[in-house]
Amino acid sequence: MAKGPKNSSGRGQRDLKVKVKTARGRSLSSTRWLQRQLNDPYVKRARADGYRGRAAYKILEIDDKYRFLVPGARVVDLGAAPGGWCQVAVKRVNALGEKSGKAKGTVLGVDLQEMDHIPGAELHQLDFLSDGADDLIKGWLGGGADVVMSDMAAASSGHKQTDHLRIIALCEAAAELAFDVLDEGGTFVAKVLAGGAEGTLQHILKQRFRKVANFKPPASRSDSSEKFVVATGFRGRDAAGPASEPDEG
Structure with a gap:
């Protein structure tokens, strides 16, 4: 069995969690967020x-499973900032x-805020909710x-149900x-x-x-309620066919 690298004292090395002290002017929640960021693999x-x-x-993990980012594809990334x-x-x-x-292929990123250049991507400052977007x-x-x-x-309100409704509304607008x-x-x-509250969105997508x-990719934090809806095989702009195939977990 392979052993980990040794340091000068002869002890086996191991990764140590970074601890962040609560600084004046920084809330406990901010300190916890910073500590989580510093220790996030x-x-x-x-x-x-x-x-x-x-x-x-x-x-990356979503595409590894569903394979839609293929050579030659034309991609629109809504709310693209910072650009990952x-x-x-x-x-x-x-x-x-x-x-x-x-x-x-072609990659088009749009966001309310201006983004730094990404080689190979065309970036535009745009509110996708605006008329004519x-x-x-x-x-x-x-x-x-x-x-x-x-x-x-959507920006967090601190109220779980309100935040849920806001992000569903944003997702429905993106779907439209x-x-x-x-x-x-x-x-x-x-x-x-x-x-x-995502039932209406799922129903609409299953028709289209x-x-x-x-799918909840491994990169989503385990304590987060986020997941991703992946709808494939668009039926066309004027189509609203029968319900799609059953969901996958």
Whole structure:
């Protein structure tokens, strides 16, 4: 059995948790959040791999299971800041043309705030809820999208049920935009919070897509109620067919 590396004292080394003292002006909750960040293995991996945040691993794990970020795909990332999902999409859809012999994809990121440049991605400052946003997006893409994805969450109110309703409303709005910009056969991926109000969203998606599943990627913190809805096989803008296949866990 292999042993861990030794330090100069001859003792086996081990990872130590970073402890953060509560500083003047910092609340206990802020201290706990900072401590969790400093000890989060996904945060450390993101720094090492050059991603802008740990959320990059969520879309990596979702795509590992459902395989929608394929070379040549045209992807819209709603609420893209700081850009980790765009970074993953650029690599997987071959937006930089680095995979010879593979189709070159397109990645379009939109957000209310301005974002730093991401090689291979086209970034726009846009409120996707504004009138004409769908036409702008299709214009920038030069047509329809193959994937619309969203890791958006409304600002926390501190009230669990209120936050749940807000994120479901945001996800429903993202789905409505997806119905306008997706090409037939496309995929919609979005974050939701478990809490009981997502039934209407699921019903709508099952009418519009051939298959709807719910998935909590390993990168989602175990104490978080977040999960991701993955709807594949878009039926088309004017379609509202029979219920889709049963959900997956």
